[in-house]
Amino acid sequence: MIYLNNVSKIYPNNPPSLEDVTFTIASGEFISIVGHSGAGKTTLVKLILADEKPTAGTVFFESLDVHKLKNHDLTKMRRRIGTVFQDFRLLPNKNAYENIAFAMEVAGKTDEEISSDVPHVLELVDLGNKLYHFPHQLSGGEKQRLAIARAIINQPEIIIADEPTGNLDPINTYEVVQILKKINDLGTTVILTTHNRGVVESIGKRVITLDKGKVVRDDKDGKYII
């Protein structure tokens, strides 16, 4: 489903963030990308989302070379990917309901679909009683659950979660991981980056380990080993 071929990313005057990275992600996989801070995890995510261009190599999303897409096709591709970030990236001037509704609006959903689906998905992530709360009125765990609700609302083919538990306490971390596992069980591909050993070991699926921009391990049923 996603193919990285000899991908490198070098920011000027810095050691390479990514060097000659090649791997494939199959449809329906739950893949954890682990490594120390600065190992290149976030750069990898940005390259897959076409938020950055690679210095060398190609990234394919199925048959699409994501870095050769025109603006219009790029927005179309992004709607097939749900994203969750460590810093939540919610729209601060929109309440929980509107944050989800916005993602549906840009996907061209009708007002009827929006008013029926949004309360439903917020119920699913246990925010049914906070529909009209703004992000600054929510706790860290609640914000991340809202971000996950937004990521899944348009039934994407892939969820990319970049350090989603980085700002959360153990209980919220556990909940977020459980939600991601459930999403994966329902057939959605999940890419998770983390440096949390406990998270990786509780998932028990494929683990790619990055170190200084290079893939050093790629294990099925992997563990966090560095």
Added chain:
Amino acid sequence: MLNWTGTKRIFKSGYINFKRNKMISVSSVLVVTITLSFIASLFFLNVILNFSLSQIRDKVDVTIYFSAKATEDRILSFKTDIESMPEVSSVDYISAEQQLQNFRERHTNDYMLIQALDELDDNPLTASLNIKAKDSKQYEGIVKSMENDSSLMKNNSSIIDKINYNENKAVIDRLNIIIDGAQKLGLIITTILIIISILITFNTIRLTIYMAREEIGVMRLVGAQNRYIRGPFIVEGVIYGLLSSVITMLVFLGVTLWLSNNMTSFLGIDMYKNYISNFFNIFGIIFGSGMLLGVVSSYLAVKKYLRK
């Protein structure tokens, strides 16, 4: 393409953003209002300046004095000849008797002078023609063509005592320089002030959008089309322009009313009347500038964050 639902959503979203970012909205409207007030006050300054200049111009004329033997008939036919010149706007005939009466009125307190006048048997003053040109620059041309017109001069040189143009010439020349200078200076200052205020407005709106740059990034990640991201910001720009132009018009309603009540005799012109009679013109300019400022600066500011 954006359909009706998309357009409706953009307008709603822009309106909600405007309502929720109260501080930003208030300060943006304030800055745009100040810029528009600048443009409006420049308009009024221009009205006052032009009015004063036309008043001064009106006071300039060329007078032809006739000799005592000139008959009224000949003077009047001469007047008709001059009136037919294209540069001339009006010619006034003042008879010798009228001159005398004017002179007495002017010097009614000067007892000695009046007494001396009474001593004389004849009217020492002669008839004259007051010529006003359409433009003060044209006086020289009028006098020259009068002097060069041989038929006019041959018939009338005997009755013309003197033309005071040469005495007025220095004054007229200087006045022309001052008027030209005032207009040029006014134009330069106007342009500079408008450019400065446009830059300030542009920067303010750019700052408000800069604060929303992460939001724009999030919208792009969610897969929003560029026009869907840009739209609400432009709607906000439209609201800034709309509100600011209404506020500016109201402010100037108060200002001109005050000027009209307190300053009409000083300015020589009733600014309130002028404002009301030009209301739709001024509103058009102010509203147009407000919209243009709001929309163009929003458009350019968002564009920066929409690059791939």
